[in-house]
Amino acid sequence: MTMCAHEDTAAPGGPRRTALTIAADGSYAARLARHHDAAGSRFPERWTLGGPEPYAVPLPGSQPEEPDSELLPLTDGRVLILRRVADRFTLSLLYPTGPGTGELLLGTVAVPELTLLPPAPGGGLGYALAPGEQRTGLWLVHGGADGPERIAEVPGRCTGGAWLDRGGRLLALDRELDGRTKTVVVDLERGGETGPLLQITAESNDRLLLADPDSGLLLVRSDAPGHDRLGWGVLGSSLPVRFPDCLRPAGLAAGNPVALTPFAVQPGQLLAPESCAVAFRVDAAHGTWLGVWRPSGRGLRQLPAPAGWLAGAGLWTAGGTLLLPYATDAEPCGVARMAIPLAPVAPVARREPAGPTGPAGRREPAGAAGRAEPTGAAGRPGGGPSRAGTPHGGGIVPDTGEIDNRSTPSAHPKAAATEPRRASAHPRMCRPVPLQQAPLAAR
Numbered sequence: 001m002t003m004c005a006h007e008d009t010a011a012p013g014g015p016r017r018t019a020l021t022i023a024a025d026g027s028y029a030a031r032l033a034r035h036h037d038a039a040g041s042r043f044p045e046r047w048t049l050g051g052p053e054p055y056a057v058p059l060p061g062s063q064p065e066e067p068d069s070e071l072l073p074l075t076d077g078r079v080l081i082l083r084r085v086a087d088r089f090t091l092s093l094l095y096p097t098g099p100g101t102g103e104l105l106l107g108t109v110a111v112p113e114l115t116l117l118p119p120a121p122g123g124g125l126g127y128a129l130a131p132g133e134q135r136t137g138l139w140l141v142h143g144g145a146d147g148p149e150r151i152a153e154v155p156g157r158c159t160g161g162a163w164l165d166r167g168g169r170l171l172a173l174d175r176e177l178d179g180r181t182k183t184v185v186v187d188l189e190r191g192g193e194t195g196p197l198l199q200i201t202a203e204s205n206d207r208l209l210l211a212d213p214d215s216g217l218l219l220v221r222s223d224a225p226g227h228d229r230l231g232w233g234v235l236g237s238s239l240p241v242r243f244p245d246c247l248r249p250a251g252l253a254a255g256n257p258v259a260l261t262p263f264a265v266q267p268g269q270l271l272a273p274e275s276c277a278v279a280f281r282v283d284a285a286h287g288t289w290l291g292v293w294r295p296s297g298r299g300l301r302q303l304p305a306p307a308g309w310l311a312g313a314g315l316w317t318a319g320g321t322l323l324l325p326y327a328t329d330a331e332p333c334g335v336a337r338m339a340i341p342l343a344p345v346a347p348v349a350r351r352e353p354a355g356p357t358g359p360a361g362r363r364e365p366a367g368a369a370g371r372a373e374p375t376g377a378a379g380r381p382g383g384g385p386s387r388a389g390t391p392h393g394g395g396i397v398p399d400t401g402e403i404d405n406r407s408t409p410s411a412h413p414k415a416a417a418t419e420p421r422r423a424s425a426h427p428r429m430c431r432p433v434p435l436q437q438a439p440l441a442a443r
Contacts, residue, residue, distance in 0.1 A: 020313035024123035030071040056333035075123030107147030152192020212265040217273040268318035306336035
């Protein structure tokens with residue numbers, strides 16, 4: 001299963017916390033629910049999603065929670081809670097104890113800012129970011145030997161967070177440094193060694209929104225095309241990032257601002273990133289609904305969201321069912337199931353190596369987009385974006401949905417020669433090749 005991200009982005013650089021965070025394996029979820037009282041006070045609530053029917057267990061403490069408290073469900077059923085107390089943060093584990101709530105204090109962290117990262121693969125560890133103006137601390141806040149500990153420091157101010165592998169070794173962060181935002185990868189098995197992951201042009205702001213460890217599909221946001229656009233690439237590929245026209249918010253509602261936020265990718269699509277279905281939260285002035293898209297398709301399929309959807313929360317099953325949690329007065333803990341038929345998988349080309357030997361003239365698989373119908377409410381990457389070009393060559397590739405077979409200009413030879421190339425000790429994944437292209441090419 002693929003879980004939703006811990007936070008999404010309604011506007012570039014603007015975090016918006018999701019209403020529900022789902023554990024790494026999809027077994028549990030947690031949110032801050034509201035009491036039905038005049039004050040609308042909040043309390044932690046754990047959802048069990050792994051059984052035949054979802055159900056919620058309240059985990060109230062001795063006093064109401066603040067709106068900025070953060071929750072992280074673990075796969076053993078406990079919930080990690082992060083609270084701000086005066087000038088520091090406390091971390092505790094919550095768990096049900098008959099009619100009450102058990103709480104185990106893990107420790108405190110004395111920093112100006114601290115925010116939980118998305119659930120780590122495996123579901124037993126908890127990480128957090130302490131961003132500063134010049135450096136960002138990476139903390140292991142649950143699973144260490146002696147309480148919370150800072151395990152790495154990254155130059156610059158970091159936000160976001162996406163896991164790139166199933167082993168919990170490679171963490172991608174959006175780093176603001178020298179006035180630009182680029183995505184970097186942090187290697188936790190090498191003491192927090194940091195390298196570039198997403199650099200479309202030298203002047204652009206490039207952010208990673210979502211990553212799928214199985215296929216290597218990456219969903220990005222960049223202003224390299226001249227204004228902020230959603231695009232996609234493949235981890236480990238040396239082909240350019242593509243920016244499909246169907247993911248341009250302005251094209252969804254003429255004259256009305258529309259924001260697209262990817263929140264889940266269909267798992268299990270090994271070596272087939274073009275076949276992965278991606279679920280989007282679609283926000284407009286007149287409401288919020290669901291979008292489903294595949295790189296191999298030619299459009300964004302828009303679908304009504306279930307009543308009470310905890311917008312931005314959801315997960316896929318490997319068989320193609322999209323699960324959308326919702327809460328209404330009649331059903332305070334429910335999951336709507338939407339069957340998304342699997343797309344045909346095109347033959348997979350061999351992955352390009354991290355050197356100047358990538359193929360040219362590749363055509364894009366022309367499979368149709370998957371169709372989604374509601375059914376009730378109750379590793380490694382292969383070919384990259386199918387665009388001809390030399391490794392790290394070509395600029396921003398506009399994707400109109402048509403097959404584009406033109407070659408693209410190469411990147412500056414000096415840039416290619418100085419690209420970092422490191423051997424990796426990771427058993428399943430090579431060190432990611434930075435997605436770095438030349439300036440925007442003329443069409």
